[in-house]
Every structure is written in structure tokens, then in C-alpha cells.
Amino acid sequence: xxxxxxxxxxxxxxxxxxxxxxxxxxxxxxxxxxxxxxxxxxxxxxxxxxxxxxxxxxxxxxxxxxxxxxxxxxxxxxxxxxxxxxxxxxxxxxxxxxxxxxxxxxxxxxxxxxxxxxxxxxxxxxxxxxxxxxxxxxxxxxxxxxxxxxxxxxxxxxxxxxxxxxxxxxxxxxxxxxxxxxxxxxxxxxxxxxxxxxxxxxxxxxxxxxxxxxxxxxxxxxxxxxxxxxxxxxxxxxxxxxxxxxxxxxxxxxxxxxxxxxxxxxxxxxxxxxxxxxxxxxxxxxxxxxxxxxxxxxx
Numbered sequence: 001x002x003x004x005x006x007x008x009x010x011x012x013x014x015x016x017x018x019x020x021x022x023x024x025x026x027x028x029x030x031x032x033x034x035x036x037x038x039x040x041x042x043x044x045x046x047x048x049x050x051x052x053x054x055x056x057x058x059x060x061x062x063x064x065x066x067x068x069x070x071x072x073x074x075x076x077x078x079x080x081x082x083x084x085x086x087x088x089x090x091x092x093x094x095x096x097x098x099x100x101x102x103x104x105x106x107x108x109x110x111x112x113x114x115x116x117x118x119x120x121x122x123x124x125x126x127x128x129x130x131x132x133x134x135x136x137x138x139x140x141x142x143x144x145x146x147x148x149x150x151x152x153x154x155x156x157x158x159x160x161x162x163x164x165x166x167x168x169x170x171x172x173x174x175x176x177x178x179x180x181x182x183x184x185x186x187x188x189x190x191x192x193x194x195x196x197x198x199x200x201x202x203x204x205x206x207x208x209x210x211x212x213x214x215x216x217x218x219x220x221x222x223x224x225x226x227x228x229x230x231x232x233x234x235x236x237x238x239x240x241x242x243x244x245x246x247x248x249x250x251x252x253x254x255x256x257x258x259x260x261x262x263x264x265x266x267x268x269x270x271x272x273x274x275x276x277x278x279x280x281x282x283x284x285x286x287x288x289x290x291x292x293x294x295x296x297x298x299x
Contacts, residue, residue: 001226001229001230001231001232001289001290001291002018002019002020002048002230002231002232002289002291003018003020003219003231003232003233003234003285003286003289003291004018004020004021004022004050004231004232004233004234005018005233005234005235005237005238005282005285006022006024006233006234006235006238006239006263007235007238008238008239008242008263008264008265008266008267008268009027009031009033009034009037009265009266010033010266010267010268010269011238011242011268011269011275011278012034012037014238014275014278014279014282016041018047018291019046019047019048020047020048020049020050020231021038021041021047021048021049021050022050022052022210022231022233023038023049023050023051023052023078023080024051024052024054024057025051025052025053025054025066025070025071025074025075026054026057026058027054027265028051028074028078029070029074031265031266034265035077035078038078039077039078039079041078042078042079042080043079048081048082048231049078049079049080049081049082050080050081050082050083050084050115050143050208050231050233051071051074051075051078051080051082051083051084052084052210052233053065053066053071053083053084053085053086053087054066055084055086055087055088055089055117055149056147056148056149056210056211059089059090059149060262065086065087065088065099066086067086068086068102068103068106068107069106071083071085071086071103072106072107072110072112075110075112076110080112081112081113082112082113082114082115082142082143083107083112083113083114083115084115084117084143084145085099085100085103085104085107085114085115085116085117086099086100086103087099087116087117087118087119087150088119089119089149089150089153090119090121090122090149090153091119091121092120092121092124092127093118093119093120093124093127093128093130093131095119096116096117096118096119096131097118097131097134100114100116100135100138100141104138104140104141108140113142113143114140114141114142114143115141115142115143115144115145115208116135116138116141116143116144116145117144117145117147117150117210118131118132118134118135118144118145118150119131119149119150119153120150120153120154121153122153122154122156122158123154123155123156124154125154125155127154128150128151128153128154129175129176129179132144132176132181133181135205136181136205141205142205142206143205143206143207143208143230144205144206144207144208145207145208145209145210146169146172146173146207146208146209146210146229147209147210147211148169148210148211148212148213149210149211151168151169151172152164152165152168152213154172155168155171155172162213162214162257162258165213165214166213166214166215166218166221166252167221168213169209169213169218169222170218170221170222173222173224173225173228177225182225182228184204185204185227185228206230206231207228207229207230208229208230208231208232208233209222209229209231209232209233210233211233211234212232212234212236212258213258214252214254214257214258215247215250215251215252215253215254215257215258216236216237216247216252216253216254216281216284216285216288217251217252217253218252219232219285219288219289220288223288226289232289234285235263236254236258236259236281237278237281237282237284237285238278238281238282239259239261239263240254240259240277240278240281241274241275241276241277241278241279241280241281241282242267242269242270242274242277242278243259243261243274244273244274244277245259245277245281246277246280246281247280247281247284247285253284
């Protein structure tokens with residue numbers, strides 16, 4: 001698994017050495033410095049860029065999702081590999097599926113990979129499960145997301161119950177495993193060498209965990225699925241560190257729960273312990289996924 005740390009624009013050097021990045025569409029549109037960083041990174045480095053549709057931000061702002069043509073216009077200059085297709089948290093899953101059906105041909109025509117995030121109304125577990133079934137069976141979907149909105153919404157725990165929210169995605173992965181969604185991944189592990197030699201097999205869908213709920217130990221909670229989860233993103237490590245919060249030894253890794261203040265992407269790290277805390281938190285997560293790129297010498 002590769003972890004993508006999301007970072008305010010003035011401190012993007014913290015993530016410049018990582019191989020995989022989740023890039024936010026609304027920042028590409030609104031922030032010239034952010035846009036230039038990823039244009040340069042995409043042009044000159046061997047990286048994987050997943051361009052998020054900023055649905056979480058649009059959802060929180062109460063604004064409409066980006067249309068397909070706008071997402072393509074934002075993804076093309078940075079040479080994005082995948083685009084997160086429009087999705088509609090809290091609404092019937094069919095709306096997100098219909099949006100994907102419209103977007104897939106346009107994304108493929110522009111040589112962009114497709115990233116699908118199923119949705120459902122609050123409490124409708126079966127509708128969300130049907131969305132995953134549709135995504136896993138569709139030949140033109142490359143990536144499927146498990147997000148901090150879609151699963152908690154389906155369980156009816158997106159707000160007001162941090163314990164239930166913290167365990168929601170762990171439970172969801174168990175449910176998908178029990179229903180056979182991951183059988184192809186077990187076969188993939190057994191046949192990996194054969195496929196590499198033959199070059200003929202198309203691997204199962206990539207899976208991405210969008211965001212982090214109430215503490216970094218959610219990564220540890222789903223360790224059983226680390227070979228299935230391709231990538232994961234969060235702003236938690238850097239943003240908490242910038243606000244004088246270090247991950248800790250509590251069960252979730254954040255004794256007071258998720259730092260709920262919205263990320264200010266124009267914020268600079270202060271001259272005190274902010275950078276040290278951010279790097280400590282990044283290492284906390286990176287070591288769980290085996291990709292630690294920072295050391296105390298880099299602080």
C-alpha cells in the first residue's frame with residue numbers, strides 16, 4: 001500500500017519525494033502554486049497522480065460536483081493517471097452509477113483512468129453494496145474507493161458516534177470479504193509470479209481508502225487488507241502536526257479523536273514544533289504501511 005499525505009500548499013516539499021499523490025481538483029482550480037507543483041511533478045517525476053473530484057469539499061460547502069469536462073480540463077495539465085468520478089454522498093446509489101456511466105467514455109477517450117466511489121442514502125447498506133458490486137464487475141473501472149463518507153453514511157454513523165465511525169470501514173471490508181468481493185485478490189497473490197512472466201493477466205481492481213476517520217490506527221485496524229488496499233490518503237498527519245497535535249499511544253492514535261478543524265491549504269508551518277510534529281505523524285503512518293521516507297535528520 002502507498003500512503004498519500006495531503007498537505008497545505010506552502011509545505012508541499014514534505015510530500016515531494018512520495019511516489020503516489022491524491023491531488024485535489026478544487027485546489028488545482030483555485031491555487032496557482034498548488035497547480036504548478038503538480039504540473040512540475042507530473043512532468044518530471046515517475047509518480048502516480050490520482051485527481052480527486054473534491055466531492056468531500058463540495059459536499060461540506062453545499063456546492064455541486066464538478067462536471068466531467070471540468071475534471072478533464074484540470075487533470076490533463078498535471079498528467080493525472082486517474083480521475084475520481086462524480087459521486088453524491090447521502091443520495092441513492094443509482095445517481096452516482098449514472099454519473100459514472102456518462103463519465104467513463106469521456107475519461108477513457110482522454111486516456112485517464114477511472115476511479116469510482118459508490119454512494120447510498122443514510123442507513124442503506126444494501127444499496128451501497130450493490131454499488132460496489134456494479135463497480136467491481138464493470139470492465140472499464142480501474143479504481144474503487146472506500147471513503148470516510150460512503151461507508152459511515154451507509155451504516156448511519158457518519159456523525160455523532162466516533163467509535164462506530166472509527167470501526168465502520170473495518171466492518172465494511174469484512175462484509176465485502178464475506179460476500180466474495182476479494183476472492184480474486186487471493187488468487188492474484190497465488191498466481192502473481194505466473195502473471196508477471198506471462199504478461200497476460202489484468203489484475204483485480206485497485207482499491208483506495210479516501211481520507212481517515214478518528215485516528216491513524218485505522219490503518220492498523222485494517223491490516224488484514226493491506227495487500228488489497230492499493231493506496232490511502234489523508235491530511236491528518238500534516239494538519240494535526242501543524243496544529244501542535246502528535247499521534248499518540250491511545251487505541252485510535254489520537255486520544256481526543258479526529259482534529260475537526262477544516263484544513264487551511266494556505267497555512268504555513270510555524271517556526272516552532274509544527275514541522276517536527278508533522279514529520280513525526282507522517283512516520284507514524286508510513287511505518288505501518290512500510291514506506292517511511294522521513295527520519296529525524298530531515299526535521
